[in-house]
Amino acid sequence: MPPAQPDAPAPSDVPAPSDASGRPQGPTSLPAAALSTGAVARRLGVSPTTLRSWERRYAIGPARREDGRHRRWTPADIGRLELMCRLTAQGVPPSEAARAALDAAAGGSGEARPATVTPGGSAALPLGEVRAECRGLARAAVRLDAPAVEHLLDTALAELGPVVAWEEVIAPTLHAVGRKWASAGERYVEVEHLLSWHVSGALRRMRPAPRRYEVPPVLLACAPLEQHSLAVEALAAALGERGLPVLMFGPALPAEALREAVRRTGPRAVVLWAQSTATADHALARAVAGIEWGPHGARGHSVLLAAGPGWGPGVSGPRVERLFGLRSGLVVIERITSAPAPRATAAGPATPDACGS
Structure with a gap:
């Protein structure tokens, strides 16, 4: 767009x-x-x-x-x-x-x-070439003008949709705040907190579209040590806009709680977010991908989608895939949810042919 x-x-x-005298005629x-x-x-x-x-x-x-x-x-x-x-x-x-x-x-x-x-x-943020909406949001955040930040976020999400608003307005502003904070010591932490709070609220205020079809949910969570959840909140809003059911568990979900949620809900896909290598738990990702649920003879399993820069290129394993970005991640998730549910067989678990990154 x-x-x-x-x-x-x-x-x-x-x-x-x-006229001839030089006086203007008319307005x-x-x-x-x-x-x-x-x-x-x-x-x-x-x-x-x-x-x-x-x-x-x-x-x-x-x-x-x-x-x-x-x-x-x-x-x-x-x-x-x-x-x-x-x-x-x-x-x-x-x-x-x-x-x-x-x-x-x-x-x-x-x-x-x-x-x-x-x-x-x-106090200006280092934005570079960005949309006018992004520059306006950055100015409002630096001023700590909470009503303006809320208004600009709601307007961007309503007019642009969650994908474009996230990629071209919200994420560049968040990154600019992070760069400014990193270069200015403890200054601008208040800007980051104010902006993050209002971004989270604006994303949650988006009303999901009616479900397009009945499919198992997509489970979204952050790794047990991961406190940053805005990216998966943006993914939840984008999936809701497409009428796909979502189970959002937010930041720092304990490992056993994640495994239990997968067993109880039987999601088609599990998105596990890690923003840094310190929070990326590769063993947990492989363990969640290996969980089977449902009655004997008709057991199913989920696809584990590792999202976020913390995973690096080395994440791998049966039924473990990598997501890169919001827009491409939506394509992967929609492909998985539209395919027949993968079932485990006596010969071993089947790998769904609808995965990719």
């Missing part, structure tokens, strides 16, 4: 002609470009409600409006807002940040206040 483009700028009017021209409130909100990483609140409280709204039409923000208007956002991200109260941004725009004394602010702000 191609990246969504921001709202198209409003075309500028043709400059009014002049004066409008600014060359103007964005809607929604487009500006996405760009800055704030909610439209926040922009309207700032306009009412601090008079930092568009310098010009057209009668009977929505607000249109020019580059100069957006520049004031960007400066205000950078200042609030550094802890400046909104009222003071608004005054400084307005003074700077007017060439007043307020320009000296943000003189130490570098383009993008010293």
Whole structure:
């Protein structure tokens, strides 16, 4: 799916002609470009409600409006807002940040206040070339603007779907926070925690589609020592969107609890997530793949899908497969769930022919 483009700028009017004395005739021209409130909100990483609140409280709204039409923000208007956002991200109260941004725009004394602010702000996350939604989410997270983070996440998931939203908006922002945290010592841990909390909540708020067909569930869990579960939460949301039943057990599921859950539910596939080599339990993966369940004579087994960078290239074993990424992982899981259920025979367990990575 191609990246969504921001709202198209409003075309500028043709400059009014002049008479012989040089005075303009007719209406004066409008600014060359103007964005809607929604487009500006996405760009800055704030909610439209926040922009309207700032306009009412601090008079930092568009310098010009057209009668009977929505607000249109020019580059100069957006520049004031960007400066205000950078200042609030550094802890400046909104009222003071608004005054400084307005003074700077007017060439007043307020320009000296943000003189130490570098383009993008010293708190800006290292994002590179990303979607506008990603940049807005990063700005909101750095400001610790929880309502804006929640709004931007819900909007991205609703408009883009869980796969694109995860791969092109959420994951790049999480990775950027991690890089910033790694380079800044203990700083930005609060940003990571706030963002992770709201990502988890937004993914769980997604309503699953009706089941397409009755199949055993896909069991999702993290390895016993693994505390990071956002990736499997994104997988749960994506499977739910496709109408596939999911059993989510979240982070740090004890080994025996995982084995017991497999025996009791008979899942078609078990996804076991490990983010680091320290949490990847290869012996557990092979043991879960070897579990058989069901009545004698009609026993079945699950396919163990090792997901996450912690497993490395060496994970292997009968009925153990590797998942690489959300999008390709969905293809593997859908293929497994659409195939006939694998059954163990007297000659030994059958390996399903629908696996792959």
